[in-house]
Amino acid sequence: MKAIYKAGDIVLLGLHGVMVHKVRSALTVLGILFGVWSVIAMLAINAGASYESQMALRELGSNNIIINSVKPPTEQKASEGRSGHHGALIYGLTDNDVRRLRANIPGLQDSVVVHRAAKTATANDRRINVAVISTEPNYPRVVQTDITAGRFISSYDMLRYQPHAVLTQGLADKLFPLADPLGKTVALDGDPFIVIGIVRQLPATLAGTSQSAILIPISTDRAQFGEFNIEFSQGSITSEKVEVSQLILQMANDDGVLEGAAIARNLLRRFRESQDYDVTVPLELIEQKRKQMQLWNYMFVSIASVSLLVGGIGIMNIMLASVTERTREIGIRRALGAKRRDIVTQFLVESVTLTAIGGTLGIAIGLLVPWVVQKMLGFLTIVTPSTLFLPFIMAVVVGLVSGLYPATRAAKLDPIVALRHE
């Protein structure tokens, strides 16, 4: 019981030491405050950036494997590109590749094929360059977009080569700013299509650069526009043949993704003559990004920790000065029965109190700053309990460590010498 009273009293004594030297304590606290503050701010801003990039990747679907056809570099065209008639450039995934991939990847839940082309859409006397995305009925489910009006392309549309089209919300607003687009006609390079539905914007990373996209059945595309994409630009005509621009393989769960991707890469390597495709695995990217962000986190925290360290040195400095200044008092206390550990406790409590106050204020400001950054600069910041707790614990540990040396120095003073100290 007495020991508890004594321990409590010595803690109070340490707190008293902080209170007596207000200016000195305040300045010391500042050092820790800035350290804690910067650690929290760094963690919060980095966590926000990390979250945003992860979300962008998650939009691609973490259980998806995306294979895009890639136009070979120009210098390779002559040698490696397969040339058809009229000197058309033929590259990319073929229906055969798609069939092979669909048949051989275990754990495949769904897959969708996309053929992309640039065309001019005309409606209402408006002409807009659009990305035509020719695809299959399951497209919205695979890329996770919502149909906001009407319906999507159906199997029936596919079978009957129906000239039906689905607009993205953005395109619908441009072509039909005032009217309901459903049932209206849009001409694609002159061929009429009937608008049957509207989808929310497509994920930017999947739709390509243009957000003005129009989706039509892939069967209709092939029947109507043929195999060749012909582009007129700068007085010359280029002609390309790409059977499949993009294949999205959706796995039943995330666990099968890496294995599926390996098999897909293997198959493609075996059957594609040239490297005219690109396999994107969002899960791999997410993982890479996570590791990269973690690295940034370590770097930021270690930079911020330096200021905490400087704060700690400040505390050590002040405590050493305090010990020297109070040598006589230490001598008196020792003569009257204070043990070495009582003196150690007194000075440790003082330094830990300083850092704890600094830590608490640092948390308060550390909470405020990410909020301001988010409001003013538009960065997403994320403050989690551990973002706050970690720097606080670090500060208290700094207080303990930097207080330990001055405290033991105080305790080791010979009471006889200390009593004579002026």
Place this chain on the structure above:
Amino acid sequence: MKELVRLDNLWKVYPIGVDGVIALADINMSIHQGEYVAIMGPSGSGKSTMLNILGCLDRPTSGQYWLGGENAAVMSDSELSEVRNLRIGFVFQSFNLIPQLSLVENIEVPLFYQGVPRHHRHPRSRKLAQMVGLGDRLSHKPTELSGGQRQRVAVARALANDPLILLADEPTGNLDSRTSAEIMVLFDQLNRRGRTIILVTHEEDVAAHAHRVIRLRDGRIASDEFTDGRALA
């Protein structure tokens, strides 16, 4: 009367130079309960060393120091702290009060390190303050008190733990003659009430209050006699 202090073949040698400096050489003495002893001697005679050892601030190089039946010569630093805390009351020449503490808080420092709770410490230190005539200045800081008052506070503090021996080191060294006399009257009263007092001083006037005077010279006891003239057996 009961024997409180006994020094047996006590030596203190400071390890300075090749042979060391002998501060105390083969001291043998004993002090009984209720005695009023003055330890005298010129500077360098070993007075201060003697006081430090008696006050358990220092350990002898060899020999035994029996304090209340325990050998303080073989105690650890922590045990010595405890003995100082429980058995010894110190009065210093320069008062040695803690400047940022009030009068009451200064008096209760020894109780603080005993772990006596605040609500028990306060009444006791108030009573002690009243006993030394400072009951009306309880919350004053040492700087707000005169030298004589400060030394009274120091005496009150020395009595807070109800010590076996009251050790005073030149208690009037920093006081004028009038306040010196007042402090000495206080010591005389305490001794009359049974308190064992050991004074270290070089002033004959002060030593004259004691009933027994031990004179040191070159680390040895030169004389040890009662002031009423009878020699110590």
